[in-house]
Amino acid sequence: MRNKVTGILVALLVVLIVGAGILYKTLGSRYAPNQLAVEATPVPAQTASPEQTAATAEAAEPTAEAVQTAPDFTAYDADGNAVKLSDYFGKPLVLNFWASWCGPCQSEMPEFQQKYEELADVQFLMVNMTTGRETKEDAQALLAQEGYTFPVLFDTDADAAMTYSVYSLPTTYFIAADGTITAWARGAIDGDTLQKGIDMIAGS
Template structure:
């Protein structure tokens, strides 16, 4: 009987530890204001809270911003006026983002002279910049990685779920509806051809 009681106590203790760890992880994600896209949701719709903003709309001027790259260079979105831009928002802790990154690298290697990929990292939700740098180096990603340390771009572009990508034309206007969720190489080719 004592052995059964001790076993039951250990099982309950183990369950408590697991539940606490899961709640802590959920709280960290909630604190950052970001949620990862879930493929259980409608394709392209992502996970959104009931009164969540719709994000910036097609036809709107893409708000300008200034951020630093992983290499410490200062970059402004307006520096790329006259070029097609995929503005992608991501984080290292987001599995769908990790799934998408190799597709973006492949696209960048083939079409980097036609389309600029600006991969804005939600750095304010990361453990450290070092972790972001290590992830990028391990994946050998060569498109620009911008650091949103205070999550200002997250707020300006009304990003709730990640990854989220905006498609900006040569005129600096959002020309296609944003996509919430990971992009494929084929989808990126479609968006490249849809922008002017």
Template sequence: MAPDFSLEGLDGATHSLSDYRGKPVVLNFWASWCGPCREEAAALVKTAARYKEQATVVAVNLTASDDEAAARSFATDQRFSFPVLLDRLGTVGELYRIRPIPTTLFIDAQGVVADEALGALDEEAFARRIEALLKPAD
């Protein structure tokens, strides 16, 4: 099971991972200073739009090692339309043992981590992993 957590989002609301149970979640950890995160951002935005009915993208900014103003600016510039959560104390990054970033976890509708990707993904890689989550178990 993916450990549950609650963080404040850029929208000022508190979001919990468990809020999204019922459909797959793409949980992306990033920082504004991270080059590969910048490379991946457009693919993440397109993926969120493509799969918005079937899966939820949630981005966790590792704010403890980033600048919050830079993170807000990055999310705005990249047109992140999905929840962007602020890990100001680094507790969620530690909980998930995030080391290289970006790191993306693919969590099924029941809340189980089904896949993990270390490093930047392109649209095709995101799609392949999400499609695997959407296939009914045999």
């Protein structure tokens, strides 16, 4: 009887280990680097087809017929002033959606801060998803604690979140100077992937 129980416990342990490995692989891929996508229109996951699956950073850039102007939205600066995304058109722009409770968001922020300090010709706009569980106070506390100085807007009306169908954080868009979306990524990206996106819009 004891051997039978031991056998069952061992079998359960094996199942748990295998299941944990599969779960780790699945969740880990969600935040893996090199998720840079190049396509005409960012497609929300719930409507994406296999043919719309994101290409990698090495894929060809979209044709002139396929490019899409980045949809405009209004968010608010730390003083409560309304700011439109289109106010930033005219120079290359890295647009990032984040929240203070989001671990993957925090993991990539140092890379964004470093590039923001290094690159004078590329704009950075970090839009905080200030709805639901997120508060402006929590977001500002994280920024102050880590010493981040990149521009931040607060999406208190969820206008940006709805316009860009932001259901997963972090999400990053690389927007050319003319306001067209060149590439985008869902999930945390590393410094190399961030640089790839910047290279695609730099000098535009």
